[in-house]
Amino acid sequence: MNIPVRDVRAAQKLSFIDGDIHPAFRQLSDLYPFLPVRWREHLLTYGEHLRQGLTGQLPYPRMMASGMRVDAFPENGPPGSDLKLMQTQHLDANGVEYGNLVALSRGGMEERNLDFAAALSNAVNDWQIETWVKPEPRLRAGIVVPQEDAAFAAAEIDRRAADRRFVQVIFSPRASDPIGHRRYWPIYEAAERNNLPLGLHSAGFSGGHPSTPSGWPTYYMQEHYSFFTAMQGVVTSLIFEGVFDRFPKLKVVLIEGGFTWAPALGWRMDKHWERMRSEISLKRRPTEYLRDHFWFTTQPIEEPVKPEHLGEIIDWLGWDRLIFSSDYPHWDFDHPRHAFKFHLTPEQKAMVFRDNAKAVYSYQ
Amino acid sequence: MSRHVVAKAAELKPGEHKVVEVKGREVGLFNIDGEYFAISNRCPHEAGPLCAGMITGIVLSDGPGKYRIERKGEFVRCPWHGWEFDIRTGQSWCDPKSIKVRAFQVKVEPGEELVKGPYVAETFSVAVEEDYLIIEM
Numbered sequence: 055m056n057i058p059v060r061d062v063r064a065a066q067k068l069s070f071i072d073g074d075i076h077p078a079f080r081q082l083s084d085l086y087p088f089l090p091v092r093w094r095e096h097l098l099t100y101g102e103h104l105r106q107g108l109t110g111q112l113p114y115p116r117m118m119a120s121g122m123r124v125d126a127f128p129e130n131g132p133p134g135s136d137l138k139l140m141q142t143q144h145l146d147a148n149g150v151e152y153g154n155l156v157a158l159s160r161g162g163m164e165e166r167n168l169d170f171a172a173a174l175s176n177a178v179n180d181w182q183i184e185t186w187v188k189p190e191p192r193l194r195a196g197i198v199v200p201q202e203d204a205a206f207a208a209a210e211i212d213r214r215a216a217d218r219r220f221v222q223v224i225f226s227p228r229a230s231d232p233i234g235h236r237r238y239w240p241i242y243e244a245a246e247r248n249n250l251p252l253g254l255h256s257a258g259f260s261g262g263h264p265s266t267p268s269g270w271p272t273y274y275m276q277e278h279y280s281f282f283t284a285m286q287g288v289v290t291s292l293i294f295e296g297v298f299d300r301f302p303k304l305k306v307v308l309i310e311g312g313f314t315w316a317p318a319l320g321w322r323m324d325k326h327w328e329r330m331r332s333e334i335s336l337k338r339r340p341t342e343y344l345r346d347h348f349w350f351t352t353q354p355i356e357e358p359v360k361p362e363h364l365g366e367i368i369d370w371l372g373w374d375r376l377i378f379s380s381d382y383p384h385w386d387f388d389h390p391r392h393a394f395k396f397h398l399t400p401e402q403k404a405m406v407f408r409d410n411a412k413a414v415y416s417y418q
Numbered sequence: 419m420s421r422h423v424v425a426k427a428a429e430l431k432p433g434e435h436k437v438v439e440v441k442g443r444e445v446g447l448f449n450i451d452g453e454y455f456a457i458s459n460r461c462p463h464e465a466g467p468l469c470a471g472m473i474t475g476i477v478l479s480d481g482p483g484k485y486r487i488e489r490k491g492e493f494v495r496c497p498w499h500g501w502e503f504d505i506r507t508g509q510s511w512c513d514p515k516s517i518k519v520r521a522f523q524v525k526v527e528p529g530e531e532l533v534k535g536p537y538v539a540e541t542f543s544v545a546v547e548e549d550y551l552i553i554e555m
Contacts, residue, residue, distance in 0.1 A: 119497075123498055124470060124497030124498075125467055125470040125471075125497040125498075126497075385498065385499065385500065386498075386499060387498050388464065389464040389465055389466070391465070392463070392464035392465050393464060
C-alpha cells in the first residue's frame, strides 16, 4: 500500500517575524559614504560627544564577548556586521519572514551636537537601506532620529515615510526628559501622520541617566534588569502626559524591555488614577491606553521555575500584545523554537510569531 | 547501540576539543589532561551550539568579594546564554538536579582491535599502530 508522504519538515518549519535584529558597522568607515565631507571630518577630528555616564564603559550588554553570541563573530568585524553570516546563522536557519532592524549606534540618538546628530541620523538611515535592506529584502529598516531635535526628527520621518522599507520610528526612550514631555510631541505627530509605530529600545544606552532609578549599579546583573524599569518610566510618562489623548492613533512597540511587569503597572496606575485623577486630565483609564497603544517584544523572555506561570501573565497582558524577537546577534538571543518553555496553542503561536507584528507594522 | 570511531586519539591533545558527527548528531569531544569525554553539542536550554562556547573553570565564592576559580578547563560555557556544564559529566552548574546535557562514554582502543571482525570482504591498508576514540551511541 502506498502511503502519501507528508513533508513533515516543511510543516514543522515555523516562519516568523523577528521584532529585534541588531545590525552593526564592520568599521567606522562604513558610515563615510553616507556622511557629507564636513561631518566625516568632524567625526575624525572631534569624534562623538555622547550622553553617557561612567565614561569609558561599554554602553552595551556585556556579559561575555562584549555582549555578543560567541558563535556570531564573522571573519572580519563585530557580530551583526556580516549579512551573509546573519543569513546563514539566523534568517535562513530559523525561517525569518521579516526582520526589523534596530540600529542602535551612531544614529544621533545619543549625540549632543544636534547638527552632527542630524547628519548621523540621515547617514544611518541611508546605510540601513543600502547595506541591509536592498541586498536582503526580508529585512526592514527603522527611521532612526535624534529625539532631542524634534523638529529635525519630524522632518526626517516625513522625508522617509513614503519608503515603506522603513516600518517604524526609532529613538532613545531614555531621552533627556521622560519622553511624554511636550518637546518630543512633533515626533509623535509625524509618526501618527505617517502611520508609523514608535520602536523604543531601552537596553544598552541609558542616555546619561543612572541606568537604575535608584542610581548607578555595581554589577551588570543589576544593569540588565534596568531595561525593564526604564520602560515603566516610558509607559507612565507617555500615558500621564496625555500623549495618547492628543495622538489617538499612535502605536508604541517596547523593544527588549520585558512585558511581565506591564499588568502590575497597569493595576497600580489605575489605582492612583482613581484617587488622584484631578491632578491631570485624562480621557480614559490608564490601562485602556496600555491595552490599546502598546506592544511588547518578547526577548529576553522570563523563564519562571513553572513555565506555565508566564502564560498566565500573558493572559493578563493579552496575547495580541506580544511580538517575538530574537535580539540576534546579542548574547541573550532567544531562539524562536526554544524560547517558550510551555505549550502555546496554534492560535497563540500565530499571534506571537506573526499576526501581531503584521497588525502593528506595515510589511509591503 | 553501535560503536563509532570518531577520531584518532593522537589528534586531540590535552586541552583541545572538536565537534564530530555521530548518527546525525553533533557531539563535542574533549581531552582533559589525557582523559577523553564527550557531550552533546546541543544546549538543553535553547539548543545553542554548546561546544562553540568558552572552555573555562568554575568560579566559586565563599562570600561577597571572595572568588576563586577551580577545575580550569573542565567546564564549557554555552556561547548564547552562558549556561555552564561540567564536561566530565554533562551536569549543569546552575541547576544540577534537573538540567544535564547528554554525556557519552569515550573509549580509547588500539587500531588492531578495531579492524578485527567476522566478515572479510576486501582489505584496505589501515594504520593499526595508533589508538582511536570510540563512542557508543
